Amino acid sequence: MGLEDDGIAGITGDRLPDERRIEGDLSDAIRPGGALWALASAGPQLRESAALAADAGLAALAEEGRPRAVVVAGVGTAARTGDILATVAGPRCPVPILGHRSAGVPGWVGAADVVIAVSASGRSPEALAAAEAAARRGARLVAIGAPDSELQSLAERARASFVAVPRRAPARLSLWALTVPVLMAARELGLVNLVEADIAETARRLDEDAERCRPDADAYVNPAKELAMNLAGSIPVVWGSSPLAGVAARRFGDMLAANSRYPVVSGELGEVGRGRVGLLDGVFGSLAEGQKDIFADPDDSDELTRLRIVLMRDDGLDGDDANPKPDTRRADAVADLAGRRGVRCDVLPAEGGCALERLASLIAVPDFASVYLALAHGLDPMRVPAVSEMKDFTLGSE
Numbered sequence: 065m066g067l068e069d070d071g072i073a074g075i076t077g078d079r080l081p082d083e084r085r086i087e088g089d090l091s092d093a094i095r096p097g098g099a100l101w102a103l104a105s106a107g108p109q110l111r112e113s114a115a116l117a118a119d120a121g122l123a124a125l126a127e128e129g130r131p132r133a134v135v136v137a138g139v140g141t142a143a144r145t146g147d148i149l150a151t152v153a154g155p156r157c158p159v160p161i162l163g164h165r166s167a168g169v170p171g172w173v174g175a176a177d178v179v180i181a182v183s184a185s186g187r188s189p190e191a192l193a194a195a196e197a198a199a200r201r202g203a204r205l206v207a208i209g210a211p212d213s214e215l216q217s218l219a220e221r222a223r224a225s226f227v228a229v230p231r232r233a234p235a236r237l238s239l240w241a242l243t244v245p246v247l248m249a250a251r252e253l254g255l256v257n258l259v260e261a262d263i264a265e266t267a268r269r270l271d272e273d274a275e276r277c278r279p280d281a282d283a284y285v286n287p288a289k290e291l292a293m294n295l296a297g298s299i300p301v302v303w304g305s306s307p308l309a310g311v312a313a314r315r316f317g318d319m320l321a322a323n324s325r326y327p328v329v330s331g332e333l334g335e336v337g338r339g340r341v342g343l344l345d346g347v348f349g350s351l352a353e354g355q356k357d358i359f360a361d362p363d364d365s366d367e368l369t370r371l372r373i374v375l376m377r378d379d380g381l382d383g384d385d386a387n388p389k390p391d392t393r394r395a396d397a398v399a400d401l402a403g404r405r406g407v408r409c410d411v412l413p414a415e416g417g418c419a420l421e422r423l424a425s426l427i428a429v430p431d432f433a434s435v436y437l438a439l440a441h442g443l444d445p446m447r448v449p450a451v452s453e454m455k456d457f458t459l460g461s462e
């Protein structure tokens with residue numbers, strides 16, 4: 065049993081959310097190792113990880129020049145770091161950046177490529193197999209994960225760079241600690257333009273958002289509690305208005321599924337506009353809104369389940385050479401379509417002066433909201449028996 069979702073302690077929790085649960089005693093979640101504690105440490109996590117990566121000898125990566133391609137290998141949150149790298153590098157990046165979520169590496173990977181193997185625990189079979197395959201094929205390898213792990217031994221045997229990220233929380237609560245070394249490796253390769261001030265500003269924003277979302281701030285001043293209660297009892301639909309916002313939307317989907325255990329639809333508006341937007345006209349969209357009994361008891365479990373849209377809106381940044389300004393028409397259209405059907409749409413705007421900070425501005429509050437939503441249902445966000453059982457099954461079958 066480790067930090068990750070340990071213990072099949074039975075499923076506790078209440079089908080109906082109750083706001084009083086997040087206004088009361090949250091000592092379990094704020095104690096060191098608890099979910100709110102881990103999220104509140106996002107800023108320090110990012111700073112610490114940047115310092116560790118700076119000492120990890122990543123500069124050696126640049127010695128062989130620009131690679132043909134970069135593969136970021138891992139699963140779950142580790143794989144999300146590859147999506148973040150791709151979005152921070154932007155569509156004009158001269159080298160393809162590919163997230164690889166299954167064991168090993170794609171067949172074409174060879175000596176001209178760089179493989180970044182990421183695993184918070186340092187023992188996911190997918191990341192280990194990727195690191196092994198990269199070393200065998202002579203690709204440049206960087207490994208990122210827990211100190212004294214199998215991944216570290218493998219990296220040492222392959223004489224590859226290893227960034228030891230201390231493991232203080234489950235992978236999904238260590239996003240920033242895992243992401244920064246990936247970005248810093250890509251910076252050495254000349255693929256992202258990330259200056260120290262960007263890292264400092266992003267960490268500062270994470271600190272400020274943690275302060276706004278702190279447990280003793282009531283829902284009317286706490287944006288995460290407010291978002292959690294707006295989503296309570298609904299099917300959340302999280303759409304991002306640009307590639308960057310799309311990554312944040314999928315991240316919110318990960319967190320709502322794992323922490324709050326809500327079914328979520330998430331994606332980027334470019335693809336959504338081609339079909340998924342039809343959800344607005346469906347059983348949980350306009351049909352539910354049309355048949356809603358406005359006098360119904362909100363605690364009545366027969367009340368129709370409805371969609372709630374969370375629109376992560378990124379209007380881009382003037383003068384950002386890596387990322388052209390996104391087309392904002394789809395975001396306007398979705399908000400309008402939802403409004404005309406009576407489907408609630410909360411808009412979260414991206415803020416900040418660089419891609420990383422803008423991403424953080426779309427991730428921090430929703431991360432907290434996913435934990436508050438779990439707590440409002442009496443669920444323990446740190447214990448997800450289905451995840452542990454699934455792991456046991458898959459490891460057992462190997």
Ligand SMILES: O=P(O)(O)OC[C@H]1O[C@](O)(CO)[C@@H](O)[C@@H]1O
Nearest residue numbers: 139140141142183184185188235
């Ligand atoms: O980063 P690690 O330790 O390789 O774990 C990968 C993924 O496996 C899980 O533990 C379970 O699926 C996720 O929470 C995590 O993101």
